[in-house]
Amino acid sequence: MLKILLTTTLLFISTIAFAQKEFEKSLDSVQTLDDVTLFFKKHKKAKGKVIVFNEEKHKTQMAQDIFKMSVGAKKYFKDAPQKTYYKVIEKYEIPYYKVSCVFLDGQKKSIEDINTIRQTVISKYGKGYRFEDLAKQYSMDMSAKQGGDLGWFTNGDLHPDFESAVIDGAYNVDDIFTLDIPDIKAYYVVLITEDKKLIEEAKVLKVTEPRK
Structure with missing residues (x-):
């Protein structure tokens, strides 16, 4: 047994x-x-x-x-x-991009108010204000808590118009510009914070x- x-x-x-x-x-x-x-x-x-x-x-x-x-x-x-x-x-390696932004909601503010705020942000940044502080003060989405920092992103992560403006634009680090995406009523001030990086x-x- x-x-x-x-x-x-x-x-x-x-x-x-x-x-x-x-x-x-x-x-x-x-x-x-x-x-x-x-x-x-x-x-x-x-x-x-x-x-x-x-x-x-x-x-x-x-x-x-x-x-x-x-x-x-x-x-x-x-x-x-x-x-x-x-x-x-x-x-594999793919290109990533890094920006910070101030988001302004076209459903809650008029385009006149939005443009006034954007001019204020750009003016203050030019005078030496930290973009992080400006984003915390003016941005109208969750990224405000991170001082507008969107983290590293690559093609396909964000709205195509936003990506196109960053990826195809001839911008350098510390360049600041405005971006309109009217179909979703999204309006931005965008700051390039890092060079393109292969990750x-x-x-x-x-x-x-x-x-x-």
Whole structure:
């Protein structure tokens, strides 16, 4: 009886080990985003998704480890409740931009009032007032709390007209200008705060090995 139990246990362990190797082998074959789709079709019980790490926005130890990995490399973190792999599918650099702004709401103020405020902001900035303080005083959206700082953004993050004005405009750091987007009644004073910057991103497949 004991011999049978030992044989059954060893067979069970061997089956689990084989399944784990097959799972890892299948994961190793994933090279593209299309492969990710095929992987989840094959391993329906596996939980996971593709996530994007941004070198400027993500400063955790995990993110630092990810950016040290080459494309195709994978690793797992032993402290996770289940064995969770992170596999780098793509790494690339894309241009990012950084501005601060004063937003004025055309639904709440007339265009005359808006232009008066914008002239005041530009005049005070020219006299040495900090743009951060001006944004906190005049801006009419949540960015006022950050002194108008919108953070790093890239093409597709903001309204197309706003992006076009910043990306296609021949502006330098500390240049200040006005921007109108009448279709959404949005009016701005925009300050360029940083030069265009290439920031590395990584598309990573995060997948948890299913429990046996």
